[in-house]
Amino acid sequence: MAGAYVGLGIILIFTLGNLLDPSVRPLVMGATFGIALTLVIIAGSELFTGHTMFLTFGVKxxxxxxxxxxxxxxxxxxxxxxxxxxxxxxxxxxxxxCCR
Structure with a gap:
């Protein structure tokens, strides 16, 4: 379910980024991505990329x-x-x- 948390974070990123001035948009969008990863960590979910890294280390x-x-x-x-x-x-x- 980590994909759901990252998806929610991405929705937040683009929602906030759309409301901001283009000069600060990349900074805020980059900082907001950390919220998505924090959701994954707090929930105890596993991203495929992290699992791939740890399992590769385990095999090695x-x-x-x-x-x-x-x-x-x-x-x-x-x-x-x-x-x-x-x-x-x-x-x-x-x-x-919403748009009907």
Whole structure:
């Protein structure tokens, strides 16, 4: 579900960025991205990129096997995909309902 948290953060980034002067927009949008990552950390979710890094280190250190790594990675990817698609569908539904 980390994809959902990042998706919510991205919606916040573009909402705030759209309201600001173009000269400060990149600074505020960059700072706001940290909120999305903070949501992931506080919720205890796992991003696919972070999982890939830790599992690669685990294989290199010998604490997990290649088979274990390839069993976990698709689950993480699928969870991130489901979360991000859910937020995208929710956002599009709200946008359509709001603008009728």
């Amino acid at each position: 250190a010998g604490s997990i096997s290649h088979g274990q790594m390839w069993a976990i990675l698709p689950q993480t990817w699928l969870g991130n995909l489901v979360g991000s698609v859910f937020v995208a569908m929710l956002y599009s539904w709200v946008a359509v309902a």
